[in-house]
Structures are given as C-alpha cells and as structure tokens.
Amino acid sequence: MIGVLILVVTGVFVGGLDAVDRDEDRLWFIGQAVAGPLVIGVSFANDAIVKSGRAGELLDAPSRTPGPRVETKPAKVSTLKGLAHPNEFGSLLVFLGGLMNLVVILDALVRVPPEPQFGPGFGRRADDLGKKGAA
Amino acid sequence: MTAATTMSALLAHMPFIEPFPLAHRYWWLLIVPVAIGVSMAWKAVRLKTLEEYWRHVVSMSVQVVLGVAGIAVGLYVLIIVVLPRLPAE
Numbered sequence: 521m522i523g524v525l526i527l528v529v530t531g532v533f534v535g536g537l538d539a540v541d542r543d544e545d546r547l548w549f550i551g552q553a554v555a556g557p558l559v560i561g562v563s564f565a566n567d568a569i570v571k572s573g574r575a576g577e578l579l580d581a582p583s584r585t586p587g588p589r590v591e592t593k594p595a596k597v598s599t600l601k602g603l604a605h606p607n608e609f610g611s612l613l614v615f616l617g618g619l620m621n622l623v624v625i626l627d628a629l630v631r632v633p634p635e636p637q638f639g640p641g642f643g644r645r646a647d648d649l650g651k652k653g654a655a
Numbered sequence: 656m657t658a659a660t661t662m663s664a665l666l667a668h669m670p671f672i673e674p675f676p677l678a679h680r681y682w683w684l685l686i687v688p689v690a691i692g693v694s695m696a697w698k699a700v701r702l703k704t705l706e707e708y709w710r711h712v713v714s715m716s717v718q719v720v721l722g723v724a725g726i727a728v729g730l731y732v733l734i735i736v737v738l739p740r741l742p743a744e
Binding site: 522523524526527530532533534535536537538539569570575576600602603604605606607609610612613616617620621623624627 | 671672673675679682689692695696
C-alpha cells in the first residue's frame with residue numbers, strides 16, 4: 521500500500537492537481553481511479569480549486585481552429601494547468617499507482633491461503649492420535 | 656533557467672496544487688520514485704515472506720534504474736553514432 525501511495529503522492533506532487541482530470545484525460549483517469557478514492561478526490565479537487573479559478577487565474581483558451589473564433593463564450597484555462605513533462609509524468613505516476621493497486625487486488629482475489637500452522641494433531645504426541653478411540 | 660529564476664520559482668511553488676517547476680528540466684530523475692514505488696508494490700505481492708523485503712525492493716529498484724539507463728545509452732548510441740554512419744539511399 522505504501523508503494524502505491526508513493527506513486528500517487530509523487531504523481532500529484534509533480535503534476536499538481538491537474539495530473540488527475542476525469543474530463544479532459546478520461547482514459548488516463550480510468551486507470552488512475554483504480555488506485556482508490558484518493559485519486560477520485562484529487563479529480564474533484566482539480567475541479568473545485570484549479571478549474572474553478574480559486575487558485576491561479578483563468579485565461580481565455582486559444583482557439584483550436586485557425587481563423588476567427590466562432591464560439592460566443594470562450595473556453596477558460598487555468599494558469600496552474602500542467603503542461604509537457606510535469607503533466608505527462610504526473611499522470612503516468614498516478615496511473616502506475618492504479619496499475620499496481622490492480623495487481624494487489626488481483627493477488628488478493630487469487631492468492632491461495634497458506635497451510636494452517638496448527639494442524640489437527642497439534643499439541644498431541646503422535647501415538648496419542650491412535651489412542652483417541654480407546655479413551 | 657538561472658539560479659535566481661529557479662529559486663523564485665521554487666519559493667512561489669504551491670505543492671500539490673500546481674506542477675513542480677523543476678520537473679521540466681529534471682524529468683528523467685522521476686525514474687527513481689517510479690522504480691521504488693513499483694518495486695515496493697510488486698515485491699509485497701510476490702514474496703512469500705517479508706523477511707528480506709527491503710533487500711529485494713532495493714535490488715529490483717536498482718535493476719529497473721540500471722535497465723532504463725542501459726536502454727537510454729543504447730538508443731543514444733543507435734541514433735547519434737550508428738544511424739548517421741549508415742549509407743543514405
């Protein structure tokens with residue numbers, strides 16, 4: 521669990537809250553969410569803090585198509601949005617945390633329980649078992 | 656990025672809110688936490704007993720880092736040294 525937490529916390533530290541984005545990076549988020557409710561909370565924090573403009577500043581997003589902007593209400597983008605390497609590695613680290621958590625979940629599902637340490641003859645001498653019927 | 660610019664970026668940094676500013680330049684160092692985190696989770700699942708857990712974690716982490724570094728060196732040699740020497744048709 522600590523290994524998964526190291527990956528998730530390092531990912532959010534490197535990429536910021538924008539490393540987990542269930543709207544713009546949905547495919548990444550599907551893998552990241554396997555790490556647990558912590559990641560889902562980060563995604564909601566991304567909406568509440570970064571995308572809402574409570575931290576940083578919201579700027580007009582550049583138009584995706586060349587030529588004059590056609591939409592009436594320009595999209596906004598936060599100045600705290602992750603770009604390039606920090607965003608890539610932040611997303612990747614949190615995704616790896618989800619992947620390793622999936623490994624742990626699968627292991628818990630298929631792991632054969634260990635042999636019981638105390639068998640039926642524990643605490644008795646070997647010849648006591650033979651005398652059980654006679655007693 | 657000068658030292659003064661780096662220092663001001665670090666002082667203005669809001670951890671866990673915005674991206675870490677030095678990750679633009681030193682992104683390749685992130686292989687270390689990746690290797691440690693993956694090794695810790697993987698060895699916790701694979702080992703039958705946890706008596707030598709940390710020794711196995713350190714061993715796997717070093718192997719991962721050296722493996723990735725070896726791949727980087729191999730690709731550098733291939734792209735910078737070998738490919739320019741091939742005859743262009």
